[in-house]
Amino acid sequence: MPLLVYQPRNYDQTHEREEFRNLCVQLKNRYYSSSDEMCILIGNYNIGDVELDALIIKDDGIVLVEFKDYGGNIIASENGDWTSEEGGQYSVIRGGAGRKNPYSQAKINRSSCKPVLVETQAFDPGQVERMVSLIVFHRSATIDNRISPRIKWLRLCDERSFIDELDLIVSPGCDLQKDDYKRIIERLALNKGWLCVRYSNVEVLEEEDNDVDSVADSINENEQNNNTLNMPTKHDWQDFKKVLDKYGITKLYHFTDRDNLESIIQNGGLYSWVDCDQKGISIPKPGGGALSRQLDSRDNLGSYVRVSFTQNHPMMYVAMNDGRISNPVILEIDPKVIYEDGSLFSDRNATKNGANIGSTFEDFNKIHFSSVKASSHFDLDADEQEFYQAEILVKNFIPLKYITNIANFGIPIGQSAIQLQAKEPYTAQISRNNPTAFIFMVDHSCSMEAMTTLNGERMTLAEAVARIVNNQINELVLRCIKTNEVRHYYDIAAIGYGHDVYSAWNGELSGRDFVSPEELKEHPYKKIITREEVRTRKGTTVKEIEKVQWLEANTQLDSCA
Numbered sequence: 001m002p003l004l005v006y007q008p009r010n011y012d013q014t015h016e017r018e019e020f021r022n023l024c025v026q027l028k029n030r031y032y033s034s035s036d037e038m039c040i041l042i043g044n045y046n047i048g049d050v051e052l053d054a055l056i057i058k059d060d061g062i063v064l065v066e067f068k069d070y071g072g073n074i075i076a077s078e079n080g081d082w083t084s085e086e087g088g089q090y091s092v093i094r095g096g097a098g099r100k101n102p103y104s105q106a107k108i109n110r111s112s113c114k115p116v117l118v119e120t121q122a123f124d125p126g127q128v129e130r131m132v133s134l135i136v137f138h139r140s141a142t143i144d145n146r147i148s149p150r151i152k153w154l155r156l157c158d159e160r161s162f163i164d165e166l167d168l169i170v171s172p173g174c175d176l177q178k179d180d181y182k183r184i185i186e187r188l189a190l191n192k193g194w195l196c197v198r199y200s201n202v203e204v205l206e207e208e209d210n211d212v213d214s215v216a217d218s219i220n221e222n223e224q225n226n227n228t229l230n231m232p233t234k235h236d237w238q239d240f241k242k243v244l245d246k247y248g249i250t251k252l253y254h255f256t257d258r259d260n261l262e263s264i265i266q267n268g269g270l271y272s273w274v275d276c277d278q279k280g281i282s283i284p285k286p287g288g289g290a291l292s293r294q295l296d297s298r299d300n301l302g303s304y305v306r307v308s309f310t311q312n313h314p315m316m317y318v319a320m321n322d323g324r325i326s327n328p329v330i331l332e333i334d335p336k337v338i339y340e341d342g343s344l345f346s347d348r349n350a351t352k353n354g355a356n357i358g359s360t361f362e363d364f365n366k367i368h369f370s371s372v373k374a375s376s377h378f379d380l381d382a383d384e385q386e387f388y389q390a391e392i393l394v395k396n397f398i399p400l401k402y403i404t405n406i407a408n409f410g411i412p413i414g415q416s417a418i419q420l421q422a423k424e425p426y427t428a429q430i431s432r433n434n435p436t437a438f439i440f441m442v443d444h445s446c447s448m449e450a451m452t453t454l455n456g457e458r459m460t461l462a463e464a465v466a467r468i469v470n471n472q473i474n475e476l477v478l479r480c481i482k483t484n485e486v487r488h489y490y491d492i493a494a495i496g497y498g499h500d501v502y503s504a505w506n507g508e509l510s511g512r513d514f515v516s517p518e519e520l521k522e523h524p525y526k527k528i529i530t531r532e533e534v535r536t537r538k539g540t541t542v543k544e545i546e547k548v549q550w551l552e553a554n555t556q557l558d559s560c561a
Contacts, residue, residue, distance in 0.1 A: 003031040004185075004204065005196040007043040008405065015069040016044075016053065019138050019159065023054065023065075024199040026163050032201060038181055041199075042190065046408045048116040049258075050109045057184060061171040062123065062131045064110060068093060068102065071139025076156060077146040078103050086139070103147065106133040106154055108453055120407070122187035126173035134169070136162055189407030193250070237339035239361050244335055247369045251404070252307040252333040252392060255316040257285035257325035261409050270331070270398040274302035285326070287319045295351035304344065304393035307333045309372035314389065315349075329409065334402040338364070342395030349389045357393075436490045437514065438476060440469050444498040444554050457531055462553035467530065469494070470549045477517045486518040494551050504551045524548045 005024055011017045020043045031039045040057040047055070054065035070093055072086025082093035082101050095105030110133050117123045117131075134155050137143075141158040157165040176184075184190075195202060234240065244250075254270065260283060264270055267281055273293065276283055288296075296302040311330050319325045337343060344350075345364040346357045356366050368387035374380055377388035400406060430436050448462035473492060480487045491514035496504035503511050507525035526549050531542055 002037065002201045002204070003027055003039050003041070003199065004190075004201065005041045005043070005199040006045075006190050006194040007196055008046075008191070008194050008408065009044055011044050013069070015138050016067050019067045019069075019136065020044075020054065022159050023136070023162060024196065026159075027056075028199045030163050030166075032199075038176065038178070040181065040184070040190075042188075047113045048409065050112045050116075052109065052113070056134075056166065057176070057181075058166075059174075059176050061169045061174050062117070062128060063166065063169055064106070064113060064131065064133045066102065066106060066109075066133065066135045067138065068135055069138045071137055071141045071158065073144070074137065074141050074156075075144045075146065076103070077101075078148065078151070084141075102135055103154065104453075106135060109133065110153065120187045122184045127171070127176075129173060130171045132169045132171060134165065187407075189405075191404060193404075233339045234341055234343075234361075236361055240338050240364060243365065243369070244338070247373060249309065249335060249369075249373075252309060252335050252337070253311050253313070254305070254307045254331045254333055254398075255313055255319075255325075255328055256287055256331060258327040258329050258409070259284040261329065261406075261411055264331075264403070265400065265406065265411055269400040269403065270305050272303045272305050272396055275396050285324060287315070287325055289319075289322060289324060292351070299351055299357075301350055301393060303396055305396070305398050306350065307337070307392045307394065307398075309367075309369075309390060310374075310388065312376050314377055331403050332405040333398060334404055337394045337398055337402055338392055340394060344393040344395075346391045346393065348386045348391075350391050350393060352386060352389075430489050432488055435488055438490055438492045440473070440492070440494045440504070442466070442469060442494060442496050442504050442551065444496040444504075446498070448553075455531065460553060466549070466551060466553040467547070470547065470551065473520065473550055474548050477520050480517040481521070486516075486521050488516055488518065491516055492520065496551075496554060504554070506549075506551050509550065520550060525550050525552065 005027070007020070011020060024041065027039060027041055031037060037059055039059075042055045042057075043053070045052050045055050052064055053067040056063040056065060070084040070086070070091065072084050074093070075083045080101065082095075082103075084091045084093055093102055094100070095102040100108070110131060114128045114131060117128050118125050130153065132153050132155060134157065137156075137158040139158065140160060143156050143158070145156055147154060155165055155169065192205065195205075256264070263281065263284065267279075271279065271281060273283070273286065273288065273296070275281075293302065296304075316325075316328055320328060338345075342359070344357055344359050345367060346355050347363075347366045347368065348355050350357055356363060367390040368384065371380055371384050371387045372390050374388060377385045380388060442465060444462070448460060448465065450461050451458060452461050452464050453459075454464040454467065473494075476490070476492060477486070480489050493514045494504035496502055503513060505512050505515070505525075508523040509515055509519065509525070528547050528549055529544050530547050531544055
């Protein structure tokens with residue numbers, strides 16, 4: 001079993017594409033004709049909250065790969081900036097967004113990936129315990145590696161020495177066999193459509209599944225048997241497919257917030273907001289606001305899940321600017337939902353005046369497909385921009401199996417995700433007449449003096465927990481603010497514990513147990529400025545954000561002596 005190369009999506013930067021291609025060529029030369037060694041390369045892959053340049057899985061090791069577009073004389077250390085001198089030009093080598101150096105970036109990524117790889121059941125803890133990070137410089141480099149030799153998990157090389165360095169990497173406890181690779185491919189949800197056939201021994205997969213010669217054959221066979229959906233299919237679905245093939249449309253998209261993913265998985269897929277209300281499904285961070293719901297209700301569209309043809313949807317940035325979502329993710333939807341008998345098609349935002357909405361092939365064909373394929377609506381003439389937001393409206397529900405990248409976010413998925421059938425919620429309704437309570441138990445023991453990293457900033461565990469709890473309290477308060485009043489939906493208590501147990505509130509609320517959202521709004525303890533990574537149209541940037549605090553980091557120092 002030699003080489004399989006997967007690439008879920010293309011890279012944004014030219015140097016990343018070049019480096020990935022160069023590594024593919026080297027790995028093909030190394031593994032392609034091997035009969036007793038196996039290697040999987042996954043490019044531009046998300047593991048949990050980490051976006052990896054590449055992940056390599058070989059018989060005796062798991063390797064996280066980071067691409068750096070540098071060469072020349074490179075100085076690398078644990079602390080301080082990494083530098084490159086190339087042709088008389090000096091550069092600082094950054095570790096992603098913010099001010100991290102590549103060592104810190106690699107350390108954070110490795111720590112974040114390890115538990116997720118275990119949770120997916122792709123690997124056991126022993127196999128990932130000594131997982132290695134490899135930083136590969138794009139151009140020829142002389143590397144002055146000043147990192148402590150005690151740090152065995154990080155290695156550096158340039159493209160010339162990539163294979164030699166990879167062969168030196170051995171992770172004790174990792175001895176992968178043929179059956180292990182089958183499990184890994186399944187648990188990491190490595191889609192056959194991501195295979196780079198040019199570099200892969202695809203016959204390996206064909207041996208495992210003799211009924212499938214290729215991804216295209218598999219799809220065609222299913223369609224011919226009319227098994228593309230577990231729901232009524234349009235009689236002329238093949239006409240729709242011809243249009244999709246003509247324009248090379250293989251995915252649809254739906255944006256949401258990362259905080260919503262667990263609910264989507266637990267409930268078996270994406271429900272419309274009306275169905276969520278009926279089934280008692282809470283949406284932690286809804287993408288649509290009150291106005292969009294009013295417009296949906298006006299046009300009888302509330303029972304539809306809306307998906308688009310673009311990953312760069314303008315309404316995603318509106319939702320971010322409005323604060324409805326803060327950590328957007330793009331769900332990739334199988335376009336076979338178009339064939340569902342109840343699906344509608346709109347040539348622009350469906351609630352826009354003048355939108356053409358209908359369920360027929362003629363309605364579908366009115367979509368401006370050349371416009372929806374643009375990189376951004378800014379690339380279009382002003383009178384064409386509204387057609388960039390053409391939509392597919394799927395009736396009621398999109399099952400989890402049609403969200404093709406749902407396994408890429410590090411949230412475990414059971415063999416059959418739970419799909420709610422009852423319309424009665426499991427929890428009691430929360431209202432002013434039937435309020436509830438939230439209790440935050442905050443660890444103030446001396447163990448909280450240990451250091452950690454939150455949003456790229458080093459701090460104690462106590463400080464990190466305080467910020468997280470304050471953010472959650474602020475979210476609860478904001479949910480109670482309606483027009484000019486603060487509604488009493490619940491009371492909130494914060495309890496600190498260590499050597500003693502006591503109220504964790506600070507300032508004017510000090511010593512209190514339960515307090516109301518209105519009291520919290522009126523009596524904040526203080527405000528602080530934090531640095532957070534924020535996604536914008538141009539990518540990820542670090543911004544300073546003012547945060548309200550009601551409790552602060554605290555450890556009972558006398559109990560730590």
